[in-house]
Amino acid sequence: MFVIEDLQVELAGKLILKHIDMEIKPGETHVLFGPNGSGKTSLLMTIMGFPQYKVVAGKIYFKGIDITNLPIHERARMGIGMSFQRPPTIRGLKIRQMIKLCSGNGEDLDVEALARKVNFQDFLDRDVNDGLSGGEIKRCELLQLMAQNPDLLLFDEPESGVDLENMELVGKTIAQLLGQEIEPGTDKSIRQQKRERRKMGLIITHTGHILEYVTASKGQVLYDGVLSCVENPREILKCIAQVGYEECVRCMIGNNSGNAH
Numbered sequence: 001m002f003v004i005e006d007l008q009v010e011l012a013g014k015l016i017l018k019h020i021d022m023e024i025k026p027g028e029t030h031v032l033f034g035p036n037g038s039g040k041t042s043l044l045m046t047i048m049g050f051p052q053y054k055v056v057a058g059k060i061y062f063k064g065i066d067i068t069n070l071p072i073h074e075r076a077r078m079g080i081g082m083s084f085q086r087p088p089t090i091r092g093l094k095i096r097q098m099i100k101l102c103s104g105n106g107e108d109l110d111v112e113a114l115a116r117k118v119n120f121q122d123f124l125d126r127d128v129n130d131g132l133s134g135g136e137i138k139r140c141e142l143l144q145l146m147a148q149n150p151d152l153l154l155f156d157e158p159e160s161g162v163d164l165e166n167m168e169l170v171g172k173t174i175a176q177l178l179g180q181e182i183e184p185g186t187d188k189s190i191r192q193q194k195r196e197r198r199k200m201g202l203i204i205t206h207t208g209h210i211l212e213y214v215t216a217s218k219g220q221v222l223y224d225g226v227l228s229c230v231e232n233p234r235e236i237l238k239c240i241a242q243v244g245y246e247e248c249v250r251c252m253i254g255n256n257s258g259n260a261h
């Protein structure tokens with residue numbers, strides 16, 4: 001279980017996340033919508049533990065443990081992983097080495113075989129993200145997550161920069177990372193397989209394309225640092241397309257708690 005309670009976060013002296021409450025149960029994936037600059041990336045960076053995102057109030061719990069003040073590497077060790085919107089270039093560190101680092105114990109890992117799953121085997125001897133295209137960066141991020149195999153997966157705009165052909169690969173890989181692939185012909189029914197899902201996900205998306213591949217139980221809208229809506233993600237997309245994000249503000253005003261619906 002992943003729980004956020006009444007979280008408030010400052011960045012560069014400004015309050016950017018206000019009274020955030022969130023609960024992701026094992027097996028659930030949530031989708032986060034919101035206009036540019038509303039604080040979506042900041043929320044993911046705070047969950048991951050980047051120290052510039054200063055928690056001034058509230059708590060974050062993962063697997064029953066208060067992780068609010070834990071450093072990034074301990075959160076990663078506990079099973080939180082993130083695919084970044086704009087990950088840094090790391091010159092001097094080969095992607096192959098990075099993948100081994102992500103897996104914790106790189107000795108037994110077949111990096112080539114793993115890389116083939118996201119068609120990335122030809123990039124392993126390049127420096128991390130050095131000169132990679134937008135779509136290649138996304139596949140590199142996925143490869144790192146595949147090596148880490150976390151229990152809570154945070155995706156910051158996984159579709160951005162990905163062409164239509166690679167979108168299917170990215171979408172299916174994310175579904176696999178979230179343990180959502182259905183295995184036909186096993187002795188477990190589909191219902192049983194779904195019940196046994198344990199991976200948790202939180203995905204930022206503007207377009208919702210990822211919903212073609214990933215099952216998300218809830219969508220939430222973040223507007224000016226406030227979570228304003230909890231709904232079926234496709235319903236939210238439809239509303240945003242029809243009436244825009246401004247209507248979310250009306251929901252917020254109508255519900256002082258900040259959580260509408």
Ligand SMILES: Nc1ncnc2c1ncn2[C@@H]1O[C@H](COP(=O)(O)OP(=O)(O)OP(=O)(O)O)[C@@H](O)[C@H]1O
Nearest residue numbers: 011012016034035036037038039040041042043085
């Ligand atoms: N280093 C920084 N110093 C000051 N303000 C910052 C810094 N980084 C981000 N911000 C501001 O914090 C706010 C939230 O940014 P954030 O990246 O979380 O938004 P977002 O919802 O992910 O936007 P987008 O959809 O455009 O990716 C924005 O107003 C942004 O300009």
